[in-house]
Amino acid sequence: MANLKEIRVRRESVASTRQITSAMKMVAAAKLKKAQNAIVQLRPYAEKMQEILGSLSGSIRTDKGNLYAQDRDEENILLVLITSNRGLCGAFNSNAIKAAIQGALDTYSYQMMAGQVHFVAIGKKGNDFLKRNGYNVIYNVSDIFDDLTFERSTLIAEMIMKYYVDGDYDHVDIVYNQFRNAATQILTTEQFLPIRMDELANENEVPVNVDYIFEPTKDYILQEMIPRSLKMQFYKTILDSYASEHGARMTAMHKATDNATELLKDLALEYNKARQAAITNEIIEIVGGAEALNG
């Protein structure tokens, strides 16, 4: 049996670790709340935009050759990988990284071999991994999560959209953790560009019985709305990933705290047993000594 001091030191260290994990859990919970608020804030905007796109669905169907919906041969691929800046959030980052690499190898094996799959890394963890393993990262940002605003996400979205329009890349996918609830993240690979016009029309199909005046024209509005909707989609993706990160961290830290509590209980039992054994030993020694004197 381990000696008393060893167990005591171990107990202290587990207790202090437990304090850290439980504090981290609280912090993650607070940040999760903030991230969720931002998602809720975006919702009316997103819904209205869908509604307006819905009333334009007729134009969407007939719109051929939109700037953002060119079906080109997929030679140069851009993958956007959204991860977090910090670890201690379970399998959050490694799942996203694995999905990005696996997806690249499966779907774009030919382009991978030709070195035509490039990455944009949002979040430090993904960037570190990609750089370490020799993947071509053309752009990375990590400080966006410090102050997550629509403006900042839009700068990145615009850059990516420009790459596509200029023909630098023919296909853009985003790999990220979609937020379902605090305990569940859904790993998603989403096609960002080109836009699939049919899908856009079907998704937003709503019966419109209002006879709108369209200023200047339906087509013009559509051309204006599509980049807006792309930027919004990009912002939503980052928000989702951010909320997922804190959800994942909260769950991971919750489990760690539970484990520490369990461990402390076992250690307390062990400590008391050891203590009791020591006392018993001492009594035996005293009794033995007394008997020797009397004898």
Next chain:
Amino acid sequence: MLLEIISPDKSLYSGEILSIRVPGSKGSFEILKNHAPIISTLEKGMINIREKNGNKTSIEVNGGVIEAKNNKIIVLAENAK
């Protein structure tokens, strides 16, 4: 009329108004009560609002889109400050 101006980050304005003047893509125009349903894109510029109590407010937007129907106006603004 009920007006709501929303950006992806936050709600910029919400309230009862008498009229609103917006920088439409085809030129500036004003919406009064009982305007026909309209959807229009907006250019960078100022939105001028006359509130119910007669106060005037203006909000700068960096483009957007406006929808008005049944005396309910919604402006989706981008990057408005």
